[in-house]
Amino acid sequence: MTEDPGRRCDVIVIGAGLAGLACAGDLCRAGLSVSLLEASDAAGGRMRTDRRDGFLLDRGFQVFNTSYPQVKQRMWLRGLRLRAFTPGALVHTPSGRLRFSDPTRRPGVAVDLLSLRPVAGRRDLLALGLLSARDLLGPVGALKRSADRTTRTALADAGISEELVDGFFRPFLSGVFLEDGLETSSRFFHLVWRSMLRGTQCLPAAGIGAVPGQLAGALPPGVLSRGTPVRALTEAGVELPDGTERHAPCVVVAAGPEAAARLLPGLTVPATRTVTTYYHATSRPPLQEPTLLIDSAQRFLNTCVLSEVAPTYAPADRSLISTSVLGTGGPGEEERLRGALAEVYGADTSSWELLDARTVEGALPAMPPPWPLSRTTRVAAGRYVCGDHRATGSVQGALASGARAAREVLADRGGRRGPA
Incomplete structure (x- = not known):
């Protein structure tokens, strides 16, 4: 095995998805020398255009x-x-098309909610209003500390009828959670619902790939190496497919669950x-x-x-x-x-x-309850793992996990900057 000359640094980050970009960016701002290795031809991971x-x-x-x-x-x-997308959604039903609108954004469309019978009666609308008010206005810490159960159970406990669950929530949230049984963590549901009520759902004009592209563009020159897959982790750093080795005392695996489990044998990853x-x-x-x-x-x-x-x-x-x-x-x-x-x-x-x-x-x-909204990225001395599978399946989760990895690397170095 041959060391790649001049390829020593403080931290190697594997994978230039959102988590890896956030981690590398934070470490660079802290003054460390970082090498961000991406196997494909561009940054972004699953966010590519x-x-x-x-x-x-x-x-x-x-x-x-x-x-x-x-x-x-x-x-x-x-x-x-x-x-921006329209705040709300259209639902195709056997009896016609129904419009679910957010009256807090567009008060003039509140009448749409009153025309949703038999999918949603007045009692449903009251229950939905109370649930939304708690998620929108309440402290986020209370949502994170709430008892975790399935989203379907949480909706039932909030007084949402089966008709509204099956007529709107199940088909709508299937596209958010990528599962059609509402089996996802209720804590994650409440955080997602809060984010939808507080934010705007959008697309960048240049495609979703513009998001990681902006993060990659903010990195110092020479940090990101594209077309550089990693075959294995070594005691001194990482090994590339051609047998060369790059050295760093800290390695952060910011790849997806399957690749992370391959590089870190014994790592538990979700479905x-x-x-x-x-x-x-x-x-x-x-x-x-x-x-x-x-x-x-x-x-x-x-x-x-x-x-x-x-x-x-x-x-x-x-x-x-x-x-x-x-x-x-x-x-x-x-x-x-x-x-x-x-x-x-x-x-x-x-x-x-x-x-x-x-x-x-x-x-x-997959995020069944009880699902930890965040977890440590440390897996061994000088070895870390981050990504949405270590937090929540969202842009927020990926970025937050990468940020946590950077914080834990810095903490373990005792706040030292520059070469160890």
Whole structure:
């Protein structure tokens, strides 16, 4: 094994997703020399955007929430040129389309909530209002310390009827949690609901990849090495596939759960959720508003005309539709999906062009209760692991876990800066 000359540093961070970028950035600001190694050709991990024939295709449907504390702390939001979704969602039901709106943002649409019978009666609306007020206005610490159970149980205990759960919450949250049984931690649900009420759901004009791109662009020159996979951890640092070794007393594994478990044998990692997103193009938008559309029958997770949210996602004469389903899809999935989309949009989908189908394995960690909202990143002397699987499956969780790794590295070094 040969040491790569000149490749000694204080900390090696493996993986330039959000967690790795946050960790590397914080360590650099603390004065340490850092090497951030990314196996692929660009930073971002699961937050990547590809350009194809004038379209922007995110690697899976993703939404950027402006209310996350880590986002407020780290991101230059104006530089992302954010484009907002309508606050709320449209739900396709056998009896027609229902609009769930946030009356705190748009008081003029409060009448929409009164027209939701039989999905939501007045008692449901009162229960939903109380739940939302507690999550929106209460101290975040109280949410984090609350008893953890499944989201379905928490909704029932809050007085939400089965009709409203099955008519709205289950199909809506399936697209957030990537599971359709509402088995996810209620503490995480309340934090997500709070963030939705407090923030704006957006897309960057240049695609979701602009988010990690901004973080990567803020790193000092020479910190990020693309196309540099790591084969194994060694006593002195890491080994690359060509047998060369890079030395550092501290190594942070900021990869996904599968890669982290490979590099750190014995590490316990959660199960993960897989999602497939289909991208269709057409000459006319089937829905002329930037609104998420969900299906009460759950034939898909959600669908949206992305070019109505951010016109930059498609050429001027074309529209881009994103539709996501749980799992990897399969034979006949796209044809079946066209039939469902024709019904929910009320449009002829036979001429829609399939641009791509993107399967994202390990898109989110499974988060059943009791789920720790944060946990230490230390796994051994000089060895750390971070990522959303060590916190919560969200942009906030990934960034916060990376920040925690940086804090723990610095604490273990006794606050020393520069070479050890």
